Amino acid sequence: MKRNIINVRLSANENFYGCSPNVFKAINSQTENISLYPNAPLKLKEVLANKYNISANKLIIGAGSVRIIENLILTFVKDDEEVLIFDNSFVAYKQLCSFHNKKCVMAKLDNGRCDPKKLLPLINKKTKLIFIANPNNPTGTIISHNELESFLSEISPEIIVAIDEAYSEYVFDDNFPDSIKLQEKYKNLIILHSLSKIYGIAGIRVGFGIADEKNIVKMSSKMLPFTLNTIAEAAAIASIEDDNFIENSREKNRINLKYLYENFVKLGLNIFPSQANFIYLWFDSEKEKDCFYNVLAQNNIIICDMKVFGQPNAVRITIGDNKVSRKIICLIKYEFIRNLKS
Numbered sequence: 001m002k003r004n005i006i007n008v009r010l011s012a013n014e015n016f017y018g019c020s021p022n023v024f025k026a027i028n029s030q031t032e033n034i035s036l037y038p039n040a041p042l043k044l045k046e047v048l049a050n051k052y053n054i055s056a057n058k059l060i061i062g063a064g065s066v067r068i069i070e071n072l073i074l075t076f077v078k079d080d081e082e083v084l085i086f087d088n089s090f091v092a093y094k095q096l097c098s099f100h101n102k103k104c105v106m107a108k109l110d111n112g113r114c115d116p117k118k119l120l121p122l123i124n125k126k127t128k129l130i131f132i133a134n135p136n137n138p139t140g141t142i143i144s145h146n147e148l149e150s151f152l153s154e155i156s157p158e159i160i161v162a163i164d165e166a167y168s169e170y171v172f173d174d175n176f177p178d179s180i181k182l183q184e185k186y187k188n189l190i191i192l193h194s195l196s197k198i199y200g201i202a203g204i205r206v207g208f209g210i211a212d213e214k215n216i217v218k219m220s221s222k223m224l225p226f227t228l229n230t231i232a233e234a235a236a237i238a239s240i241e242d243d244n245f246i247e248n249s250r251e252k253n254r255i256n257l258k259y260l261y262e263n264f265v266k267l268g269l270n271i272f273p274s275q276a277n278f279i280y281l282w283f284d285s286e287k288e289k290d291c292f293y294n295v296l297a298q299n300n301i302i303i304c305d306m307k308v309f310g311q312p313n314a315v316r317i318t319i320g321d322n323k324v325s326r327k328i329i330c331l332i333k334y335e336f337i338r339n340l341k342s
């Protein structure tokens, strides 16, 4: 009999547990409207405004947060101006700058962290936009409230700082920034969120930004009409409103992240302390990394080989459930480490 081999996909930082079952009901409830153009996403804005206790005028919605990242580049950076990012951070910042012919200046991470102090010497008159992923993808590390605030207090209010919180719902460190509070004080701060991670609707494409009302007006003028479709708005509302599903995903992630982290440390592997739904490991050589990757791939566990992002010695693993986490540690302990020693 032919056996179906199903790959466990741990390569793209999606929610391992899928999405809230309410999302399917919400999608079904909208099928009768699909021949009509979508309305402006006012309902979704209202839900988000209530959730964050802000005015709906401080929100912009996009088909995924990458669309808002692109929008920021188009809105705030002229041809001869510069965008400042970290060199081992979310790859879309650099890709979208290059797509739109904007110069990208890169700061080095500090021990896997987007330490904003590293940005200061690189700021000049041409710097118009800064991206900081918090937690950072791929390292999973965070910067604290105080670090972000002291950076904001030191730079010109003319420079837009986009703090990308795509993974913030997973964070359990109390020092994580209260970015909504900071945004009230620093009008140049723009917060980005994604519904592709803990909310589990990556395939539907929804993201949003929170910014000063004047900046939202500027950004909206560069947004394509009908950017959010009817099904996506309904799915987004259902996923945001299911607190149980979110809390459950967050807690399971916390437990399995801790389990993997502690075991990888015990096994002597190089790893950053992540606060997200993935972890980053690096090896002494590409050969060692390939061996680690292959041990998992041969057992149908597909992780992200960071070679595609120019880091041939590193991998990023999305956190799965108990069963898959235990399987990973077993395979690494008994196959990878044994291969290394032999």
Ligand SMILES: Cc1ncc(COP(=O)(O)O)c(C=O)c1O
Residues within 6 Å of the ligand: 012, 013, 063, 064, 065, 066, 067, 090, 133, 136, 137, 164, 166, 167, 193, 194, 195, 196, 202, 206, 207
């Ligand atoms: C830091 C970060 N920001 C944004 C995104 C993009 O999210 P979306 O699917 O909402 O475009 C990702 C996706 O991997 C990410 O890692």
